[in-house]
Amino acid sequence: MAIIPVDDLAITRRFGPHLSKNTAVRLSTSVSPEKLVKTHCCFCGQQCGIQLKVKDNEVIGFEPWEEFPFNRGMLCPKGVKRYLQGSHPDRLLTAFRRDARDPSGFSPMGYDEAIAKVGAEIKRIQAAHGDDAIGVLGGASLTTEKTYLLGKFARLALHTKYIDYNGRLCMVSAGAANKKAFGIDRTTNPWADMIGTEVIWVAGSNVAECSPITTNYIWQARELGCKVIVQDPRITPIARTCDLFLPIKPGRDAALFAGVLQIMIEHDWIDRAFIEAHTVGFEQVAEHCKQWTLAKTAEVTGVPARSIAKAAELWGNAKSSFFLHARGIEHHSNGVQNALGTINLVLASGRIGKPTSGYGTIVGQANGQGGREHGQKCDQLPGWRDISNPEHRKYVASVWGVDEKEIPGPGVDAYEMFRKIDAGEIKGLISICFNPKISLPDNAFITRALEKLEFYVAIDFFLNDTARHADVVLPGSLQEEDEGTVTQVEGRVIKIAKAVECPGEARPDWRILQDLAQTVGRPKGFTFESPRAIFEELRLASKGGVADYSGITYEKIEAQMGVFWPCPSHDPQTGAPTPEHPGTPRLFEAGSYNPIAKGAGPFYFPDGKARFNVADYRAPIDDACDEFPLYLTTGRVVSQFLSGTQTRRIGPLVEQYPSPRIELHPRLAEKLGIADGDWTICETKRGAMTLEAMVVTTIRPDTVFVPYHWAGEKSANRLTVAAQDPISKIPQYKVCGCRVRKADGPPAYASVLEAQQ
Numbered sequence: 001m002a003i004i005p006v007d008d009l010a011i012t013r014r015f016g017p018h019l020s021k022n023t024a025v026r027l028s029t030s031v032s033p034e035k036l037v038k039t040h041c042c043f044c045g046q047q048c049g050i051q052l053k054v055k056d057n058e059v060i061g062f063e064p065w066e067e068f069p070f071n072r073g074m075l076c077p078k079g080v081k082r083y084l085q086g087s088h089p090d091r092l093l094t095a096f097r098r099d100a101r102d103p104s105g106f107s108p109m110g111y112d113e114a115i116a117k118v119g120a121e122i123k124r125i126q127a128a129h130g131d132d133a134i135g136v137l138g139g140a141s142l143t144t145e146k147t148y149l150l151g152k153f154a155r156l157a158l159h160t161k162y163i164d165y166n167g168r169l170c171m172v173s174a175g176a177a178n179k180k181a182f183g184i185d186r187t188t189n190p191w192a193d194m195i196g197t198e199v200i201w202v203a204g205s206n207v208a209e210c211s212p213i214t215t216n217y218i219w220q221a222r223e224l225g226c227k228v229i230v231q232d233p234r235i236t237p238i239a240r241t242c243d244l245f246l247p248i249k250p251g252r253d254a255a256l257f258a259g260v261l262q263i264m265i266e267h268d269w270i271d272r273a274f275i276e277a278h279t280v281g282f283e284q285v286a287e288h289c290k291q292w293t294l295a296k297t298a299e300v301t302g303v304p305a306r307s308i309a310k311a312a313e314l315w316g317n318a319k320s321s322f323f324l325h326a327r328g329i330e331h332h333s334n335g336v337q338n339a340l341g342t343i344n345l346v347l348a349s350g351r352i353g354k355p356t357s358g359y360g361t362i363v364g365q366a367n368g369q370g371g372r373e374h375g376q377k378c379d380q381l382p383g384w385r386d387i388s389n390p391e392h393r394k395y396v397a398s399v400w401g402v403d404e405k406e407i408p409g410p411g412v413d414a415y416e417m418f419r420k421i422d423a424g425e426i427k428g429l430i431s432i433c434f435n436p437k438i439s440l441p442d443n444a445f446i447t448r449a450l451e452k453l454e455f456y457v458a459i460d461f462f463l464n465d466t467a468r469h470a471d472v473v474l475p476g477s478l479q480e481e482d483e484g485t486v487t488q489v490e491g492r493v494i495k496i497a498k499a500v501e502c503p504g505e506a507r508p509d510w511r512i513l514q515d516l517a518q519t520v521g522r523p524k525g526f527t528f529e530s531p532r533a534i535f536e537e538l539r540l541a542s543k544g545g546v547a548d549y550s551g552i553t554y555e556k557i558e559a560q561m562g563v564f565w566p567c568p569s570h571d572p573q574t575g576a577p578t579p580e581h582p583g584t585p586r587l588f589e590a591g592s593y594n595p596i597a598k599g600a601g602p603f604y605f606p607d608g609k610a611r612f613n614v615a616d617y618r619a620p621i622d623d624a625c626d627e628f629p630l631y632l633t634t635g636r637v638v639s640q641f642l643s644g645t646q647t648r649r650i651g652p653l654v655e656q657y658p659s660p661r662i663e664l665h666p667r668l669a670e671k672l673g674i675a676d677g678d679w680t681i682c683e684t685k686r687g688a689m690t691l692e693a694m695v696v697t698t699i700r701p702d703t704v705f706v707p708y709h710w711a712g713e714k715s716a717n718r719l720t721v722a723a724q725d726p727i728s729k730i731p732q733y734k735v736c737g738c739r740v741r742k743a744d745g746p747p748a749y750a751s752v753l754e755a756q757q
Contacts, residue, residue, distance in 0.1 A: 036054075037054055038050075038051050039051075039496055039499060040494055040496055042366055042480070043078045043079065044211055046363075047489070048068070048070060049071055050062050050064070050065055050079060051063040054499050058087055060083070062075075062079075062080070068561055075213075076212040078639065084650045090462050092460065093503055094108045094111070095109050098470065098471050098472075114474055118457045118474070122428060122516075123520060125455060126158075131159035131408075132161055132162055132426075134426070134430065135162040135163070135426040135428070136153070136163040136164075136429075136430045137163075137414060138150045138151075138433070139432055140371035140372065142432065142433055143496055144367060144484065144493075144535075145484040147165070147376045149510050149514075150163070151377075152400065156400065156524070157522040159408060161408035162378075162411040162412065162426060163376060164377060165376045165434070166439060167368055168377075168415070170364045171361060171369070173339050173728040178343075180611060181347070182588075182611075183596055183604025183605045184604040187360035188588060189585070189586050190492070193322065194220070196320070196356045197321055197356040198356075199320075200226055201231070201311075202238060204232060204734075205232075206232070206238070208237035208638070210364070210636050210638075211326075214324075215238055222241070227244070227314050228242040228243050229315070231245075231253070231329075233248060233249065236698070245307070248303050250734055251623070251631075251734065252301040253332075253341060254338045254615045256341075257615060258615065259297025260297075261289050262294075265289065267316065274347075275350065278608075280612065281611050282347075284614055285612040285614055288614045294309060315345060315349065320356040322358050323358075324359075325339065326364065330361075331731065334620070334725065335728055336728050337615045337617070342359070343359065366486055369488065373565075379410040381541075382545070383542035387407070400525055402525075414436065414729075415722060418436070418440070418446055421453060422445070422449045427454045427455070428453060429453050432459040433459070433460060435467075437711075438643035439643050441720035441721055442717070442720060443717045447469075460473070460476050460645070461478050474507075475507065476508075476509045481498065482498055483495070483497055493557060493583075494557060510531060539569070543570075546566070546596070547565055548593070548595065549567065564583040565584065567584065568581060572593065572594070572598055588603060620736070622732075622736045623736075624738075627737070627739070629739060630704055630737070631704070631736075632704055632719060632737070634705070634717075634733050635708070640653065640709035641709065644709035647709065660691055662680050662692070662704055663706070664680075664693060664694070665696070667701045669693065675693070677693060678742055680692065681743045682704060682719065682738055683738060683739050683741075685736075689714065689718055690746075690747040691706065713748075717733075720733050
C-alpha cells in the first residue's frame with residue numbers, strides 16, 4: 001500500500017491538535033517516569049541542559065536541569081515542547097521506496113533490502129560516471145561523531161570530493177572572518193563573561209526569539225549597568241529595552257562598522273598600545289575608513305547620524321565590552337566583510353581575551369560549532385585542518401590508515417552541488433538531516449535539480465520536504481535515540497545522552513553510514529561499535545589541530561558539565577602529556593593553549609598577532625530598485641526552527657505561530673491600502689507568495705519581513721536570491737528587492753485549510 005506524502009497543512013492540522021490533546025491527557029494523569037536522563041535540547045546552538053522523562057521507551061516529558069551552567073533550568077518554548085516529537089505518527093519506522101505505481105507516494109521496504117538497493121545504485125552510478133558523480137550533504141544538527149564519520153565516509157567509502165553541509169547556510173561567513181582575523185573560529189569567551197561588562201553590541205541577531213537564553217545574559221548585564229546597542233532593520237524584542245537602536249537598511253552593515261571605526265579613530269577612542277603590540281594591518285583599515293564620513297555612513301545605512309555617533313562613543317569609551325552577531329549580518333553576499341567589520345571594532349578597542357570582554361557569533365543549529373570542525377565541510381579535514389594542506393592530509397591519512405593520495409581534494413559548497421546536479425555532473429545524492437528544498441534560496445531551482453538526479457537517498461527521522469523527492473528513504477535517529485557530543489555556542493563540548501532506543505527499523509545514523517560502507521564494499525575504517533569509539537578516533541584525528549579535542553573524554557565532559565575546546569592531550573611546546581587540561585573557556589589569554597603561535601602571542605598565527613582586514617562595503621546583489629522598491633528580509637520566529645521538519649509537527653508550537661505572515665510598517669500598509677490580516681502578495685524576480693499581512697510599527701517602512709520555516713506555497717525561499725558571498729559561499733537570505741500589493745482574495749491553499757478545519 002502506497003503512503004502518499006501529505007502536504008504541510010495536512011501535517012499541522014491533522015497531527016498538531018492531536019498531539020496537544022494527548023499531551024494534556026498524559027500530564028493530567030501524572031504518569032511517573034522510569035528514569036530521568038540528563039541531556040540537551042535538540043534545537044539551537046545554545047544546547048540548553050534538560051532532563052527527559054522516560055517510560056516504556058518513550059519520552060513523556062521533561063524536568064529542568066538546574067545544575068547545568070549555561071541555562072540553569074531555563075528553556076524556550078521549543079525546549080519545553082521538544083519531547084513531543086518522539087511519538088509523532090509521522091516518525092519513520094521503516095525504510096521506504098518511491099512507489100513505481102504512484103511516483104508521488106512511497107511504499108515500505110525492509111531495512112536490509114533498502115541498504116542493498118542504495119549500495120547497488122551507488123556502485124552503478126560510480127561505475128558509469130566516476131566516483132565524483134555521487135554527492136553527500138550533511139547536517140549541523142548531527143552529533144560531532146556523526147559529522148566526523150560522514151566526512152570520512154564520503155572520502156574513503158565513496159571516494160567523492162563532493163561533500164558539504166547545511167552549516168553552509170549558517171556560520172560560514174563568521175567562520176571565514178574569524179579565520180582571517182584570529183586564525184581560529186570560535187566564540188572567544190563564555191557567556192558568563194557578559195555579566196559585568198559595560199557595553200554589549202548585538203548586530204543582526206533576534207536573540208529573544210532565536211536564542212532566548214542568551215537574552216537572559218544580556219538582561220543580567222543590563223541590571224548591573226551595561227549599555228546595550230542593537231543593530232537591526234526590525235525592533236526585535238531585545239531592541240525594545242536597549243539603550244541605543246540602530247535601524248539599519250538590510251545589507252549595509254560593513255558601511256556602518258567602517259563609519260563607527262572612523263569616528264573612534266578621529267576621537268582617539270582606540271587602544272593604540274594593544275594595536276601596536278598584538279595586531280597587524282591597522283594602517284590599511286584606518287586609511288579605508290577615511291572615506292566613511294558620518295554623513296556618508298548615515299546616507300548609505302539609513303541610520304541617523306546622531307545614533308552612529310552615539311554608538312561610536314559608547315563602544316569607544318567603554319572599559320569592557322562584548323560584541324555579538326548572527327545571521328542578520330552574515331546572510332549576505334558581503335557576509336564575510338560584514339563580520340570582519342565587527343572584528344575591526346573589537347580589535348581597535350583592545351578588549352578581547354579578557355574577563356567581561358569578548359566577541360562571539362551566536363550559533364544557529366544544534367551543533368553549528370562542532371559540525372564545522374571535523375570534516376563534513378567541502379574544504380576541511382578533522383581538527384579544523386585544511387584539505388588542501390599536504391601536511392594536514394598526511395596526518396589525517398595516518399590516522400585513517402590510508403595513503404594520503406586516497407583522500408580526495410576539496411569539493412564545492414552545498415548550493416554549487418545543486419548547480420552540478422543541474423548540469424548533470426552529480427548523478428546521485430545522499431543527504432542526512434538536511435532539507436534543502438526549504439532551506440536553500442530560489443527553491444524552485446532546487447526542486448528542479450532534485451528531479452534530475454538518477455538516484456537520491458535521504459536519511460532522516462521524518463519524511464522532510466526534500467525527502468519526498470527521494471528514491472529511497474532510510475529511517476535515522478532522533479537526538480535522544482543515540483549518544484554523542486555537540487559543541488554549543490560558547491565552544492563548550494557537551495554530552496548528548498541516549499534516552500530511548502530507536503523505534504521499529506530505525507537506526508542510529510552512524511550505523512546506517514557503516515552499513516552503506518559495507519554494502520559498497522569499502523568497510524575499512526567503518527567498523528565502530530559505538531559513538532564513544534568514533535569519538536576516540538576523532539580525538540586522535542584532531543590532535544595538534546586548531547580544533548584540538550584530543551584531551552577531551554566523555555568522562556571529563558560529564559565531570560565538568562562540558563569542556564571548552566581547544567583541550568590538548570599534550571603540551572605543544574614540550575610534548576608532555578596534559579591529562580588534566582581543563583579546556584579553554586576564554587581564548588587569547590596569556591599562557592593559553594595555542595599550537596600555532598607557540599608562545600609568540602595569543603592569536604593563532606605564527607607571530608601570535610591578530611589581523612585587521614579591510615572590510616569593503618558592497619551593495620547587495622538584487623537590491624531594491626524601481627521595479628522592486630522594497631527590501632525583503634527573512635528570519636525566524638520563536639516557536640519554529642529552521643525548515644520546520646520537527647517544529648511544524650509539534651502541536652503547541654504550531655498553535656503559537658501556525659502560518660507565516662508578511663510583516664510591514666503602518667506607513668507602508670496605508671500607502672498600499674493593506675490592513676492587518678489582509679491577504680497580501682509579496683513578489684521578487686523569482687516568484688510571488690500570498691500571505692496574511694501583519695502590520696507592525698517595529699520594522700523599517702521600506703522593509704518587509706517573512707519567516708522561513710514553512711513549505712510549499714508558504715516557503716519564503718521561493719522569493720530569495722541565490723547570490724552568495726565569494727569567500728564563504730553563504731547565500732544572501734537577508735535582503736533582496738521586492739514589491740508588495742493587496743491580493744484580490746485568499747490563495748488556493750487557504751481553501752484547503754478551511755476544508756481541513
